[in-house]
Amino acid sequence: MTPALSVRGLSKSFDALKVSDAITFDLAEGEIHAIIGPNGAGKTTLIHQLSGSLAPDAGRILLGGEDITRLSMAARARRGLARSFQITSILPGFTALENVALAVQARSGSSFRFLRPAASERALNEAAAAALAAAGLCGTEGRIAGTLSHGEKRQLEIAIALAMQPKVLLLDEPLAGTGHRESAALLQLIAGLKGRLSIVLIEHDMEAVFALADRISVLVYGRVIATGRPEAIRADAEVRAAYLGDEEES
Numbered sequence: 001m002t003p004a005l006s007v008r009g010l011s012k013s014f015d016a017l018k019v020s021d022a023i024t025f026d027l028a029e030g031e032i033h034a035i036i037g038p039n040g041a042g043k044t045t046l047i048h049q050l051s052g053s054l055a056p057d058a059g060r061i062l063l064g065g066e067d068i069t070r071l072s073m074a075a076r077a078r079r080g081l082a083r084s085f086q087i088t089s090i091l092p093g094f095t096a097l098e099n100v101a102l103a104v105q106a107r108s109g110s111s112f113r114f115l116r117p118a119a120s121e122r123a124l125n126e127a128a129a130a131a132l133a134a135a136g137l138c139g140t141e142g143r144i145a146g147t148l149s150h151g152e153k154r155q156l157e158i159a160i161a162l163a164m165q166p167k168v169l170l171l172d173e174p175l176a177g178t179g180h181r182e183s184a185a186l187l188q189l190i191a192g193l194k195g196r197l198s199i200v201l202i203e204h205d206m207e208a209v210f211a212l213a214d215r216i217s218v219l220v221y222g223r224v225i226a227t228g229r230p231e232a233i234r235a236d237a238e239v240r241a242a243y244l245g246d247e248e249e250s
């Protein structure tokens, strides 16, 4: 079966610093593939290259078998690649529903254009409400986004990404800055997405990573030193020496 996303020999340097060093991995259909590694290993730079905000120096990115390496962010999004941005992409003065509706409109502008304005607005709001519900945010439709809790904003970010009906979702530290209860809600939300779409997950919370991931790739100094199922990664001597051993002791 063609992987949802294939990364082949992706390389990127900032001057003399090699931040992505021939990165190769596959994201299988329906799986959560976590990328872990120490600070500065190059995880965020990898996500930037996958989403299209940063051009690699070499290598290829295939979405469902199609080479998207040279495509813009918008063109990748239209093909079903969504990124859950950090909180900055939320419009704080708009309601939760409006935030998602804008994303739905961006994705499906042409299909809504054939409806009359009132029907079009209803369809748009229904689609946005469905995405909010899928992200566990029922009842927040009319709330001003800026007044949502930190955890709810993270959920809204995911709702906006889900509104694009992506095949592949890039999640960059979805639990960052959340408290215990908030992170439990987000964990449940991400676990509920498993199998419905394919997810590349970057997350520092190792408990969450090992609970969610079907497979894990370990990035150290821009290089994938191991890829495998969570239990194999946990037992891998090189991974423990380079990263996990230290994490679990701290």
Ligand SMILES: Nc1ncnc2c1ncn2[C@@H]1O[C@H](COP(=O)(O)OP(=O)(O)OP(=O)(O)O)[C@@H](O)[C@H]1O
Pocket (backbone or CB within 6 Å): 014, 017, 019, 037, 038, 039, 040, 041, 042, 043, 044, 045, 046
């Ligand atoms: N635009 C840039 N110009 C120069 N160096 C950069 C740039 N972006 C990132 N770097 C460097 O590349 C390396 C990898 O950074 P990156 O943010 O991708 O790591 P990371 O694994 O996401 O780290 P963290 O876990 O701390 O978020 C770091 O040494 C960083 O300082």
